[in-house]
Amino acid sequence: MKLLRFGEVGQEKPGLLDEEGNIRDLSAYVKDIDGEFLGGELFAKTQVIDTASLPLVSGQPRLAEPVTGVGKFICVGLNYEDHARETGTVVPPEPVLFMKATSSITGPFDRVELPPHSKKSDWEVELGVVIGKEAKYVSEAEAMNYVAGFCVINDLSEREFQLEREGQWMKGKGCDTFGPLGPYLVTPDEVGNVDNLDIWLELNGERVQDGNTKTMVYKVPFLVHYISQFMSLQPGDIISTGTPPGVGLGMTPPKYLKEGDVMRLGIENIGEQQQSVFRYQR
Structure with a gap:
């Protein structure tokens, strides 16, 4: 479904x-x-x-984020070995966790706004996991029983805010509109093998990210299990599981988003998004 x-x-x-x-x-x-x-x-x-x-909906209405009232938006960093390598790091011995502000959540086709002083805003297509029931200290073997479904996420990141300013990553991750979700919440029975899904992103028609979830180091069941050891996961919480290589930070020279750019991204069996970019003006 x-x-x-x-x-x-x-x-x-x-x-x-x-x-x-x-x-x-x-x-x-x-x-x-x-x-x-x-x-x-x-x-x-x-x-x-x-x-x-059920009544048919006519026309082409705006598609919003498929889940509302999200309590926690938890992200996993450096979860693809080849992406870690392109950023000059290695996959850590335990998952890197950080929070993304829920105010960053927006629809899958809504515009993305660059903060007024952004210089290094970047793209990251990711597999999103939507929690379906409270998960607290769950085992890896039981973890999938707590998953309601999956969605596409664009984990946008302002690299200067994230990496060159003091403090934690969240300053570069939680900007308004930096968390497009959707277009669908797809139940596991329709997704198939979540460990073997093509995942990609195009910038202005050029394929820049072209990966597969099979290269994810920490898989979905382990992530649900692992995170639940530190905090309970509630229905509607979202886990963003990391991105494959091809982000702007890893290019030579680095390439970042500018006003007028168009991102198109998707995951096999789950759906596609598209966002145009503009710069916020006060």
Whole structure:
């Protein structure tokens, strides 16, 4: 099942994508796609609903982030060996964890704004994991029982803020619009083998990231298990699992986003995003 949210900002409704690629309105059955829904009985019931009985949504509405009310947006750094190498580092012996501000979350086709003084804003396509029920001190073997589904994430990063300023990475990771999610929350049964999915990003039509989740060092079950040893994961929380090589920081010379750029990115069986870039003006 591919769950989604559609409508203008502040007026989003829950929906799903049917087998013909049409948007169906779920709002008669579901208040919204959030932690309360994902952690409750209605989520399971929705997966067996007769989609043909749901109202068709006409036109081409805006697609919003597929999960709202996200409590924690947890990211994993340096989780692809070849990406770590391009940044001049190595994969650490334990996952690198950091938080991304939930205020960075935006829709998969919404515009990305560069902060007024940004000089080194960068792209990162990542596999997102959406938690479906509370995970606290869970084992690796049980971890997938706590996953509601997967989504595409663009973990945008301002490298000067992240790496050249004092403190932690989060200053370069949490800027407004730096966390496009979606377009869908795809349940595990539709994703297939999450450890072998093509993952890519194009900048202005040029393929710059072209990887596969099979080269991810710390896999999804381990990450859910590992993170749950330090904090409980709640329904609707999101884990962004790291990016393959091809980011601007790793190019020679480095290449960063500028106003007018267009990013197109996607993950096999999960979906595609596209964002244009503008510079925020006060």
